[in-house]
Amino acid sequence: MPRIHSAFRMPRLPDRAAVGQSAGTGWIDDLRGALRLGVDAALGVTDVVEHLHESIRSVRAPISTAGKTKTNGITGFVYRNVRSVMHGVGFGIDGVLRPLNGLLPGSKDHDTRNLLVAIINGIHGDHLEATGNPLAIPMTLRVEGQQIDVRSPVASLTQSLGRAPRSKLIVLIHGLCMNDGQWRRNGYSHADRFRTEVAAxxxxxxxxxxxxxxxxxxxxxxxxxSLISNWNDAPPDLVLIGHSMGGLVARSACAQSAESRWLRQVTQMIVLGSPHHGAPLERGGFHLDQILGLSPYLSPFAKIGKTRSAGIQDLRHGRILPGDPRPVPLPSHIPCFAMAARLDPVDHERANQFIGDGLVPLASALGDHPDPAWQLGIPAARRQIMRDRGHLELLWDEQVGATLVRWLVHEKVRRRA
Incomplete structure (x- = not known):
């Protein structure tokens, strides 16, 4: 039986030691969030059904501009009442459960919970945030699953590490539908190597x-x-390492910071399998939405596809700044490194162009583009292609870790020279 490459497997649960209890939520909050999301989904399905009902009732041509999406008369009255009842149920359940949070013991299966919540956030995270859903993940910096207080970072890190923090901090940024625990697999993590081999x-x-x-x-x-501004003594050097979407988040942070103090502390940025010029799967989803929208009988179902999150839709072109996609150069004063993976162990141009690591083509991951304005211009000495590896393996593969250590140590020596 042929080997199923890891790029096409479901994400594995992180090791139990990798993630602590998520800050700020208990299982009651999780239940509230899940029920509210369920009510939102039911309301969305009601909209789709009513839209389809109106399309069929109007009997338009198979290919035509969509007309009304709401029904009138008694039918419209029924749909409005269905929505009102579901809204009432949602508010009622939330009101009953909210006071119970913190009074009942929490779930001990943090790994499964964190994985599922990360997936839900990746798919519908913008909606969770907009509706104040308790499942929405707040942005935090962590050490082994424990949140760091950036208002007093030295004291917070000293407490978490059991010693004073070092002069180099490496920030690992996960990708879409992931969480911080998924950088570890089978007891191995890049972070452990960085601590011992890079002294960071x-x-x-x-x-x-x-x-x-x-x-x-x-x-x-x-x-x-906040982390750098509140550092007691000389602030540490920063290294940003982002996987997939995480690399785009790192680039976006740099592009929006101009002369910020923290940016002056960044000595390296490393991106792993990041879709700088977009990901084909999201572009395919967008085009499918466009096709469904051509028919009034299919356009209601296009609404379902369009519920994918803003983060996913940004991956269509690798957009990292607001507005239309446009070239965004890498920060000129920061050495930037790029790693790509490929499923095919030998050179195969078509596989590289369309498949790459299973999700991101090689050119997109390396920042290459036929239009010079979009070229990221990462030098050959700062690139690496990992053969016979998939997108997720960049998170935990030991050869990937060895390359990262080499880059980190070499750049440290170069800066001292």
Missing amino acids: DVLHLHYNSGRHIHDNGAALAVLLD
Whole structure:
């Protein structure tokens, strides 16, 4: 039986040691969030059904501009009452459960909970945030699952580490639908190597990956600015390492920070499998929405596709700033490194162009583009292609870790020279 490459497997649960209890939520809050999301989904289905009902009742041509999406008369009255009842149920359940949060013991299966919440945030995170859903993940910096207080970072890190923090901090930024615990697999993590072989401390960024990339970039910039501004002594050097969407979030934070103090502390930025010029799967989803919208009988179902999060839609072109996609150069004073993966162990141009690591083509991951204005211009010495590996393996593969250590140590020596 042929080997199923890890790029196409479901994400594995992180090791139990990798993630502590998520800050600020108990299982009652999780239940509230899930029920509210269920009510929202039911309301969305009601909209789709009513839209389809109106399309069929109007008997328009198979290919035509969509007309009304709401029904009239008794039918419209029924749909409005269905919505009112569902809204009432949602508010009622939330009102009953809210006072119970904190009074009952929490769930001990943090790994499964964190994985599921990260996936939900990736798919619908912008909606969770807009509706104040308790499942929305707040952006935090963590050490082994424990949140760091950026208002007093030295004291907070000293407490978490059991010693004073080092002069180099590496910030690991996960990708879409992921969480900070998924950088570890089978007892191995890049972070452990960085601590022992690079003499650096490691922070993990945990965030709602369904928000716009530029919103997460701006929030990361604020977080890092607070971290550096509140450092008691000489602030540490910073290294940003982002996987997939995480690399775009890192670039966005830099692009929105101009002369910020924290940006002057960044000595390296490393991006792993990041879709700088977009991901084909999201572009395919967008085109499917456009096709469904051509028919009044199919356009109601296009609404379902359009519910995917703002973060996912930003991946269509790798958009990292608000507005239309436009070229955004890498920060000129920061050495930037790019790593890409490919499923095919030998050179195969078509596979590289369309498949790459299973999600991101090689050119997009390396920042290459036929239009010079969009070229990121990362030098060959700062690139690496990992053969016979998939997108997710960049998170935990030991050869990937060895390359990262080499880059980090070499750049440290170069800066001293």
